[in-house]
Amino acid sequence: MNTAALARARPKPWRDRTVSPGLFVCGSEAIPRRVRDWLRVMRTASWMRGAIVVAGVALAASAVVNHRRAKRAERRNRPVGRFLEVDGLRLHYIDHGRGDPVVLLHGNGSMIQDFLSSGLVDMAAENFRVIVFDRPGFGYSERPRGTTWTPQAQADLLHRALAQIGVSRARVLGHSWGAAVAVALALKYPDTVSGLILVSGYYYPSIRFDVVALSSPAVPVIGDLMRYTVSPVAGRLLWPLILRKIFGPAPVPEKFAQFPVEMALRPSQLRASAAESFLMIPDAFAYAGSYAQLRMPVTIIAGSEDRLVDTEKQSYRLHRQVRQSSFRRVRGAGHMVHQTATREIMSAIEQARETRAPRP
Numbered sequence: 001m002n003t004a005a006l007a008r009a010r011p012k013p014w015r016d017r018t019v020s021p022g023l024f025v026c027g028s029e030a031i032p033r034r035v036r037d038w039l040r041v042m043r044t045a046s047w048m049r050g051a052i053v054v055a056g057v058a059l060a061a062s063a064v065v066n067h068r069r070a071k072r073a074e075r076r077n078r079p080v081g082r083f084l085e086v087d088g089l090r091l092h093y094i095d096h097g098r099g100d101p102v103v104l105l106h107g108n109g110s111m112i113q114d115f116l117s118s119g120l121v122d123m124a125a126e127n128f129r130v131i132v133f134d135r136p137g138f139g140y141s142e143r144p145r146g147t148t149w150t151p152q153a154q155a156d157l158l159h160r161a162l163a164q165i166g167v168s169r170a171r172v173l174g175h176s177w178g179a180a181v182a183v184a185l186a187l188k189y190p191d192t193v194s195g196l197i198l199v200s201g202y203y204y205p206s207i208r209f210d211v212v213a214l215s216s217p218a219v220p221v222i223g224d225l226m227r228y229t230v231s232p233v234a235g236r237l238l239w240p241l242i243l244r245k246i247f248g249p250a251p252v253p254e255k256f257a258q259f260p261v262e263m264a265l266r267p268s269q270l271r272a273s274a275a276e277s278f279l280m281i282p283d284a285f286a287y288a289g290s291y292a293q294l295r296m297p298v299t300i301i302a303g304s305e306d307r308l309v310d311t312e313k314q315s316y317r318l319h320r321q322v323r324q325s326s327f328r329r330v331r332g333a334g335h336m337v338h339q340t341a342t343r344e345i346m347s348a349i350e351q352a353r354e355t356r357a358p359r360p
Helices: 003-009 033-076 112-118 120-125 151-164 177-188 210-218 222-228 230-247 254-258 267-287 312-321 342-354
Strands: 023-026 029-032 082-086 089-096 100-105 128-133 170-175 193-199 298-303 325-330
Touching: 033 230, 033 267, 082 151, 089 112, 089 120, 089 151, 100 120, 100 151, 100 177, 112 120, 112 128, 112 254, 120 128, 120 342, 128 151, 151 177, 170 177, 170 342, 177 193, 177 267, 193 342, 210 222, 210 267, 222 230, 222 267, 230 267, 298 312, 298 342, 312 325, 325 342
Parallel strands: 100 128, 100 170, 170 193, 193 298, 298 325
Antiparallel strands: 023 029, 082 089, 089 128
């Protein structure tokens, strides 16, 4: 046999049948495939562990920063009113002026300073006794986690609070989510509410995809992690867009600069806000069939260009259902109509004093 034939007959290393099929050849070394796969898994696991460590450090640092910012916000924005303890829960409120009582209930994510910055408190205090609460979880009011703070639960709490400060009957104004609390108060305690002023409220259930995202910080464990780490940062970044959403198409008035944004972005308040976003649609289902039972004068106000709540499907629909109601559509205004059309709101408060509901 010649040399060429011998070369062809000689088995190639990668075809050598003596080499186990569980090996692969790298140069002159044969490494088991299982070892190769194990090495690959270890490299991947090492990368993942490194990524997890980096993410954990970043989240921990974010939590520390957000905690410090929350404490700094509280140092810079001391309580503006006084405190009242109701069934072991501490409520923060202000009580200004003299005359017939008017109770103001703020919306989701807000606090007393919303009404203060609008000028409505000073305006109303010229002729009325004006009482404004930080609703549970907002501003400086507590919000125990063992209670589901539905509009009814908040109405019960506020009814007891009003009794403690000597208010047996008052006009009640609620803005946005506060309108749901005002309605709950009027339905369960009609003798306490002499008149309702409902501003930019949400009264009937509808499809709201934004509610899912807004509710996430209220989810146990995951939500707690979010509200201490990413949610405050996201809130600061999105704040200009949020303002355009709630004020538009009207411009944000300069007076709103008095509103303490950092107080609204504290982890505790973010949880309260998320919980109320989660409850918004179920509560509308619960009350949608009850509005006709209202017997006191009802004034309904909404911005014609509200980008957060559909005025026609919510406020105007409620007006059609409540026969003794009056409806004011504020042209060119958005959701924050009490900030951009404050005198219109003041007029509604005065009208609620003068109007008498028809006999049932």
